Amino acid sequence: MPKETAVYTHGHHESVLRSHRWRTAANSAGYLLGELRPGMAVLDVGCGPGTITADLAALVAPGRVTAVDTGTGILEQAAAVAAERGLENVEFAVADVHALDFPDDSFDVVHAHQVLQHVGDPVQALREMRRVCRPGGVVAARDSDYAAMAWFPEAPGLSEWREVYRRVARANGGEPDAGRMLLSWARQAGFTDITPTAAAWCFATPETRAWWSGLWADRTTDSVYAELAVRGGHASTEQLTAFASTWRGWGAEDDGWFMVPHGEVLCRG
Secondary structure, three states: OOOOOOOOOOOOOOHHHHHHEEEHHHHHHHHOOOOOOOEEEEEEEEEOHHHHHHHHHHHHHOOOEEEEEOOOOHHHHHHHHOOOOOOOOOOEEEEEOOOOOOOOOOEEEEEEEEHHHHOOOOOHHHHHHHHOEEEEEEEEEEOOOHHOEEEOOOHHHHHHHHHHHHHHHHOOOOOOOHHHHHHHHHHOOOOOEEEEEEEEEEEOOOOHHHHHHHHHHHHHHHHHHHHHHHHHHOOHHHHHHHHHHHHHHHHHOOOOOEEEEEEEEEEEO
16 A cells, blocks of 8 residues: 555444534644634644534634545535534635645644544655645644553453454554654654643543444444455454444443543644
8 A cells, every 4th residue: 555545444434423523623622722813724634524623713713714625525514514603714625635735834723633543644744734834833633542542341342342443544554543653743744843732532421421332333333444344354244243232331331431542733843
């Protein structure tokens, strides 16, 4: 597989979008919010269904947000979210983060949430994000770290699920433990002024446990990830079904707790 070619492991199954639509600037880009000002020009890379995009657009209005992703289908969903919120300062385009079709110094802020773990060359992606960011602007990236995920109570099936997921993601050209690598990638991309931080999602109430375990149970058996896992010989259909059952069992635990850690970088220069 060429270095810049990677397959998006999750795809856009409903179980995936169920997770993505939950994301907001507050719960997924808090480290960036202090940098935003009205009137800014923002590029949102890998915008997905556009919930974070819409929040960013509201925060920088009357500035503009350009939201890009790799396919028109998901961009149509993002545009619908913006329209529902009455936002007129967002535009959408298909783009490859390895070769962005924008002039140098086009944006005040370039943002990517859960993107670099899925691309073939994250350093090149960050170089492109740096190229289109204006002097004095900021490049912001946040990615999860699968190896550092933690949960209680112990469920051996979840440990096996994680190892299968990591194998599938790497076979697709991605890096599932990207969160811990963001600082190194940013340095390799030429940034010298980097603020690295970390934050986490936590699912520990009955409602959030049911939601998180349910979407992962469905994703494990019904999404593009499931197809890739079986096709690549990483797991059998029976194994995936067992993982889904383990997810649902964990979600029913009264004291269940799950943490998804993220690495974050704010980059200048």
